[in-house]
Amino acid sequence: MLIRHTPDLSYSQVTPKEAYLNRRRFLAASGAALVPGMLFAGTKLNGVGKGPFGTTETQTPYDAVTTYNNFYEFGTDKDQPAKLARGFRTSPWTVAVEGDAAKPRKFDLDEVMKLAPLEERIYRMRCVEGWSMVIPWIGFPLNALLKQVEPTSKAKFVTFESFYDPKQMPQARYGGLPFPYVEGLRLDEAMHPLAILAVGLYGETLPNQNGAPLRLVVPWKYGFKGIKSIVKIRLTSKMPQTTWNLANSREYGFYSNVNPEVDHPRWSQAKERRIGEFFKRNTLKFNGYGDQVAGLYAGMDLKANY
Ligand SMILES: Nc1nc2c(c(=O)[nH]1)N[C@H]1C(S)=C(S)[C@@H](COP(=O)(O)O)O[C@H]1N2
Ligand SMILES: [Mo]
Numbered sequence: 001m002l003i004r005h006t007p008d009l010s011y012s013q014v015t016p017k018e019a020y021l022n023r024r025r026f027l028a029a030s031g032a033a034l035v036p037g038m039l040f041a042g043t044k045l046n047g048v049g050k051g052p053f054g055t056t057e058t059q060t061p062y063d064a065v066t067t068y069n070n071f072y073e074f075g076t077d078k079d080q081p082a083k084l085a086r087g088f089r090t091s092p093w094t095v096a097v098e099g100d101a102a103k104p105r106k107f108d109l110d111e112v113m114k115l116a117p118l119e120e121r122i123y124r125m126r127c128v129e130g131w132s133m134v135i136p137w138i139g140f141p142l143n144a145l146l147k148q149v150e151p152t153s154k155a156k157f158v159t160f161e162s163f164y165d166p167k168q169m170p171q172a173r174y175g176g177l178p179f180p181y182v183e184g185l186r187l188d189e190a191m192h193p194l195a196i197l198a199v200g201l202y203g204e205t206l207p208n209q210n211g212a213p214l215r216l217v218v219p220w221k222y223g224f225k226g227i228k229s230i231v232k233i234r235l236t237s238k239m240p241q242t243t244w245n246l247a248n249s250r251e252y253g254f255y256s257n258v259n260p261e262v263d264h265p266r267w268s269q270a271k272e273r274r275i276g277e278f279f280k281r282n283t284l285k286f287n288g289y290g291d292q293v294a295g296l297y298a299g300m301d302l303k304a305n306y
Contacts, residue, residue, distance in 0.1 A: 051119030138200035184240030
């Protein structure tokens with residue numbers, strides 16, 4: 001049986017446990033953060049500027065951001081990725097950017113980190129399950145990477161692929177999803193300055209469970225578009241397949257814009273529960289980023305293009 005997104009239940013699912021303290025102790029004991037040229041989860045990122053579009057809403061506590069995760073390769077329970085991704089090897093790491101591009105090539109992580117100034121982007125994140133967070137990401141616009149390879153006029157879409165290794169991810173076979181995890185954007189969505197590649201959160205490199213070393217964050221779309229641990233990006237002329245659409249096309253479309261007016265077939269999307277809060281709040285169209293992105297969808301029927 002396929003295990004799929006389930007509607008949000010309650011805050012009692014959040015089990016911060018000792019993950020944060022354990023990680024600190026591990027890093028201190030091993031000296032891992034001091035090895036030059038390698039970026040381990042939890043390494044402080046220096047010289048990070050304040051990016052645009054930030055919200056001043058209360059940030060979700062670090063413990064919740066890093067222990068209440070969806071990363072089905074490491075298990076379908078919210079607390080599993082924090083435990084089971086601890087030993088995930090993220091260095092060395094390369095990202096191949098290929099397809100309809102004049103200069104396709106591979107980038108290693110050091111090159112990726114130097115593509116553009118790192119910025120803090122404090123974004124709302126709305127999961128399709130009905131919960132949300134406010135996360136201080138660190139990253140840079142996805143368009144900085146795409147411009148490097150010079151997309152050709154044939155390129156209309158961008159497809160993303162996560163790392164997949166059943167040996168490092170033994171829980172994945174119980175995930176009910178086809179792996180590697182894949183996602184996609186229209187090229188103009190991908191070039192939008194709100195769409196970022198994140199390399200960190202809360203001032204440090206990404207914890208493994210949040211998609212180390214490099215993941216996508218598209219704040220006006222449901223969280224599942226934010227594909228983690230990316231190894232491949234491909235420019236294409238055809239609309240790419242996406243993992244949740246492959247798993248259940250009736251419930252998950254290509255666009256997946258946050259939209260309180262379009263219900264999920266099994267539950268309403270009108271409200272959300274901010275992790276750490278008791279009462280639900282109204283979900284905002286495009287997750288509150290409509291002023292920036294509504295123009296991308298002018299004239300489109302967003303009920304048909306869900
Ligand atoms: N590779 C991969 N990326 C993924 C997922 C996944 O299972 N595998 N889950 C998605 C979903 S459903 C959500 S809500 C977000 C959660 O990101 P977070 O755990 O950093 O908050 O990651 C998305 N990216
Ligand atoms: Mo999600």
